[in-house]
Amino acid sequence: MNHVPVCAKCQQDMVCAKNGVAVLDVTGDGTDYKITMADKWKCNICGCEVVVGFAQHALVHHYEPRFAAAIEFLSNKGLLVRARAAGPSKLFCADNVEKGA
Numbered sequence: 001m002n003h004v005p006v007c008a009k010c011q012q013d014m015v016c017a018k019n020g021v022a023v024l025d026v027t028g029d030g031t032d033y034k035i036t037m038a039d040k041w042k043c044n045i046c047g048c049e050v051v052v053g054f055a056q057h058a059l060v061h062h063y064e065p066r067f068a069a070a071i072e073f074l075s076n077k078g079l080l081v082r083a084r085a086a087g088p089s090k091l092f093c094a095d096n097v098e099k100g101a
């Protein structure tokens, strides 16, 4: 990241609120897909929060045996952020989701 996030509404640099949040990608049909680590930033004026600075590789995918345990662990730690798909994405392979692989 070559610039910290900026709150467009307040026209102010944001501050890092939490290094190491776990983003759980959820497909359009509500299927949990994968978890990727990232950072949460916050605007100190309006309180708006964004998650950016994603790791290059996912921490765990839905087809790995430890996936459900990872969700529970990270959720209990207050580190899990659910990210529902806003629309069709090439990241989500419908074929794999249907198989539950």
Ligand SMILES: [Zn+2]
Pocket: 007, 008, 009, 010, 011, 012, 043, 044, 045, 046, 047, 048
């Ligand atoms: Zn703001």
